[in-house]
Amino acid sequence: MMPNVVRGDRMSGLLTYLTGPGRSNEHTEPHLVAGDPALLAWHDDAELGRDAALSIARHLDRPRTAYGVEVKGGHVWHCSLSLRADEGQLTDEQWKAIADDFIKAMEFDDNDGTKAPCRWVAVRHGVSTNGNDHVHIAVNLVREDGTKASIHNDFHRAQVAARALEVKYGLEELESSKADRSTRGYDPAEREAQARGRARAKYERARADQPSTTPAWELLDGNDRQARIASEMRADQPRYLLALKVRGCATASGDEAEFVRRMRRAGLLVRPRFADGRTDVITGYSVAERPEAGERPIWYGGGHLGRDLTLPRLRDGWPDTPTGATDAAAEWAAAKRGRRVVAPGAEAQEPDPELWSRRNDELRELVDRMRSVPVDDRDTWATVARQTAGAFAAWSNATEETPGDLAAASEALSRSAQTYGRTVRPEKAGTVAISGAAMLLASAMRGGQGTVAQAAMIRQLLRLTQAVYEASVAAGQARQARLLAEDVRARLTRVRDALPTSAPAGAVATAERTTTLDPEAQAMLDRLRAGQALPVTEAGSPVPNHIEPARPRETTGPGADRGPER
Numbered sequence: 001m002m003p004n005v006v007r008g009d010r011m012s013g014l015l016t017y018l019t020g021p022g023r024s025n026e027h028t029e030p031h032l033v034a035g036d037p038a039l040l041a042w043h044d045d046a047e048l049g050r051d052a053a054l055s056i057a058r059h060l061d062r063p064r065t066a067y068g069v070e071v072k073g074g075h076v077w078h079c080s081l082s083l084r085a086d087e088g089q090l091t092d093e094q095w096k097a098i099a100d101d102f103i104k105a106m107e108f109d110d111n112d113g114t115k116a117p118c119r120w121v122a123v124r125h126g127v128s129t130n131g132n133d134h135v136h137i138a139v140n141l142v143r144e145d146g147t148k149a150s151i152h153n154d155f156h157r158a159q160v161a162a163r164a165l166e167v168k169y170g171l172e173e174l175e176s177s178k179a180d181r182s183t184r185g186y187d188p189a190e191r192e193a194q195a196r197g198r199a200r201a202k203y204e205r206a207r208a209d210q211p212s213t214t215p216a217w218e219l220l221d222g223n224d225r226q227a228r229i230a231s232e233m234r235a236d237q238p239r240y241l242l243a244l245k246v247r248g249c250a251t252a253s254g255d256e257a258e259f260v261r262r263m264r265r266a267g268l269l270v271r272p273r274f275a276d277g278r279t280d281v282i283t284g285y286s287v288a289e290r291p292e293a294g295e296r297p298i299w300y301g302g303g304h305l306g307r308d309l310t311l312p313r314l315r316d317g318w319p320d321t322p323t324g325a326t327d328a329a330a331e332w333a334a335a336k337r338g339r340r341v342v343a344p345g346a347e348a349q350e351p352d353p354e355l356w357s358r359r360n361d362e363l364r365e366l367v368d369r370m371r372s373v374p375v376d377d378r379d380t381w382a383t384v385a386r387q388t389a390g391a392f393a394a395w396s397n398a399t400e401e402t403p404g405d406l407a408a409a410s411e412a413l414s415r416s417a418q419t420y421g422r423t424v425r426p427e428k429a430g431t432v433a434i435s436g437a438a439m440l441l442a443s444a445m446r447g448g449q450g451t452v453a454q455a456a457m458i459r460q461l462l463r464l465t466q467a468v469y470e471a472s473v474a475a476g477q478a479r480q481a482r483l484l485a486e487d488v489r490a491r492l493t494r495v496r497d498a499l500p501t502s503a504p505a506g507a508v509a510t511a512e513r514t515t516t517l518d519p520e521a522q523a524m525l526d527r528l529r530a531g532q533a534l535p536v537t538e539a540g541s542p543v544p545n546h547i548e549p550a551r552p553r554e555t556t557g558p559g560a561d562r563g564p565e566r
Contacts (some may be wrong), residue, residue, distance in 0.1 A: 001171050002082050003158040009074035011061045011138065015053040018123045018136050030125035032056075033092045033135060034099035038545070039121055045092065048123070057121060060119045060140045067146035067548045077108075077139040077151065079158060086132035087172055095124060095135045098165055101528050105161035108139050108149055116145035144545050164525035173478075190239075195232040199294040203228060205518060229488060238289055238298050242268070243305040244407050247414065248397040250309065251390020251435055252442040254320045257330035258345050260335055262442070263287060265347060269297055273333035280329045284311050307418045308386045316425045317387070317435060351443050356457070359440055362433035363460035369430060370467045375474035379423040385419030385435035385468050387426060391461060395441035396456075397504060405491035409465075412488045416468055437461070455499035462492055 008014060019030040030048045032040065043052060064075050083090070090098075099122040103109050108118040117205065120139040127133050141149045166173045200217050207214050217225070249262035263270050273284040287305075288297035302309045318324070330342045340521055373380050389410045396406035417423070426432050437457060465488060472481035 001162045001166055002174070003079050003162050004259075005077070005079045005155055005158050007074045008076040008078060009071075011076050011140065012057040014052055014076055014138055015057045015121075015123075016050060017062075018125060018138075019048040019050065022125070028126040030123055031092075032121060033124045034122035034137075036117065036121075037120070038429050052055055056121055060121060060138065063119060063144050063146065063547055064140060064142040067142065069142045069146055071141050071148055072107050075141045076142050077149075077154070079137045080134050081137065081162070082128070082132045082134035084172060085127075085133075086545065087133070089127065089133040091122040092124065094169065095122065098169060099135060099137055099503070101168070102137065102161055103139070105164065105524050105528060106139075106154065106157060116143040116147065118143050118149050144547060160521045160524055163521040164528060167525055168528055179281065191233060191237060192229065196236060197295060197298075198232040199225070199228040201292065202232075204448070239300055239305060240411070241403065242287055242289065243309065243414075244393050244403060244410060245397055246302070246305055246309055247390050247410065248313050248393030248395075248442060250317070251387055252347075252394040252440040253318070254346060254435075254439070255324050256315065257324065257331045257343075258347055259314065259318075260331040261341050261345065262339065262347050264335055266427060269299075269333040270332075272336055279333070280326075280482070282311065282329060285332075302337045306414060307420070308414065313422055316422065317427075326353065339429055342359045346439070347442075348412060351440055355436075355440060359433065359436045360456050360460060363437055363457070363464070366431060366433045367460055367463040367467065370464070375471045379419075380421040380429050381471040382417050382419050382470060383426055383429045384431055384434070385413050385433055386423070386466065387415035387438070388461060388464050388468065391434055391438040391441055394438040398442050401533040405495050409491050412483050413465065415483075416472065416477075420421065434464070455496065458492065458496050458499065460489075462489075462496065465492065 018027070021027055030046070031045045032043055033045070034040070035043075039056065042059075043056060048056075063069075064071075069075070079102075081098065103118075103120055105144065108120060110117040118139050120137060123136045123138070124134075125136075139149070141151065163174065165171070203217055203220075207216070220228075224522055245268060246263065249266060252258055253259040253262055260270060267290055269288040269290055271286045271288075272282045273286070275281040275283050284301060284303075286299045286301045288299045291297045302311055302314070307313075327343065334340065334342050345401045370384065375381075381446035389412075392406050392413065396410060398404060402407055426435065437460075441454070441457065463482060469481055469484040469489075472484060
């Protein structure tokens with residue numbers, strides 16, 4: 001279950017949107033599933049309209065308007081709790097229990113009678129456009145006595161509460177929190193902004209060859225503009241394609257200077273980030289696809305492409321020498337100024353045909369050695385996954401005109417490498433042979449022994465993928481293990497079968513689900529479970545609590561300032 005928290009200051013605008021048709025007419029039968037007792041007594045589970053939404057908004061806003069309290073950043077706290085599409089749908093009763101527990105976990109309730117409660121409501125209006133069942137929770141951060149609810153660290157607290165609720169209600173657990181890893185998703189606004197830029201540039205290019213009476217982009221009808229933008233929405237986003245190219249170039253490179261040259265050979269625009277006041281110390285980088293005429297390049301930093309693609313982590317795979325640092329700084333400077341490469345290296349040469357056999361033997365030895373690595377050695381397996389993903393990315397960049405099975409396999413494996421902290425260096429983990437294989441696969445179209453040697457190479461890479469899968473199973477990462485076992489294995493098998501020789505397919509085990517929470521989430525789960533043992537109390541009053549702000553003459557003196565609660 002994923003929580004998404006936002007802040008605002010217009011309760012009526014939020015409720016009107018939640019009960020309206022939605023951006024794509026995806027809102028169906030909006031109705032209440034939970035809220036404060038007085039609100040539920042006046043509004044049942046009937047379908048809500050605009051008038052009902054405004055009435056609910058006035059009820060929720062009453063404490064803030066009565067006391068005239070202003071909350072920095074907005075008094076409207078909005079959170080959507082969403083399930084994966086393949087989890088199906090919950091009942092209204094289940095969502096009500098989840099919403100009640102979530103409000104308690106976030107301490108927006110009366111805190112066992114020690115504070116005045118916040119007014120809140122939970123609205124359900126069907127599944128999202130992607131098929132995700134979800135519920136929206138709106139909270140007024142001004143409590144019924146005029147004090148402000150604490151939202152300190154609310155993003156983290158919402159994630160912790162979600163982990164506890166997953167266990168309590170038997171929902172699918174978020175594996176990335178247990179594995180200390182995460183991947184960056186795609187914001188719909190990001191996709192729309194990129195599509196808008198492409199549509200506008202394409203329209204302006206076509207307009208240059210048409211009569212002068214053709215209207216400018218800003219003067220087009222809104223529906224016409226939206227239709228052009230929708231036609232530019234692509235399945236493969238620029239960030240995904242950039243990550244594929246950068247990951248392949250990094251793994252195939254023997255040092256940092258070669259990494260810069262390989263990215264430029266792949267057609268990328270490269271821009272280094274220098275340390276303050278220095279031109280010879282590079283602390284980061286950003287890349288962009290070369291734009292078409294009229295378009296602007298879309299730049300992404302390494303960390304925005306993937307947690308394993310930041311420059312400090314990439315440097316873990318390269319030798320650290322003074323000469324190497326000097327050569328890299330020269331290549332970065334040449335890339336920034338658009339000059340030719342300083343000194344072409346191994347990336348411009350055809351590899352020795354004997355290297356294919358040698359690298360294949362090294363990979364075989366590596367796979368055998370991986371059997372002795374404990375499955376709970378998360379850092380080492382993350383390094384193996386990162387380099388294997390890089391090898392597939394390098395192969396995809398060299399052989400696939402459009403990203404296909406190899407690219408998808410690389411992206412799936414890279415998820416096991418997106419850790420929050422830095423992992424074991426490849427040299428220490430003994431996985432340098434994978435980088436050598438990536439270098440050969442990156443030259444698959446320019447030299448080597450052709451598809452026969454590639455077929456022998458993929459046999460070992462399949463075995464490495466199987467080893468990463470087994471580590472995912474042992475770590476309780478059922479979804480990631482299922483992705484590797486089903487999707488990735490099928491894709492790599494298709495690639496293998498298309499080559500001259502075949503490789504035996506290994507057995508695929510079934511992942512078992514385990515439940516292990518961090519101490520903070522476990523403490524919150526224990527608190528929620530403890531509430532089940534409390535005696536049943538009477539239902540809340542249908543009459544809203546009377547809110548009477550103090551008279552002006554009573555607000556003077558100590559204690560009159562209703563600042564954030566201590």
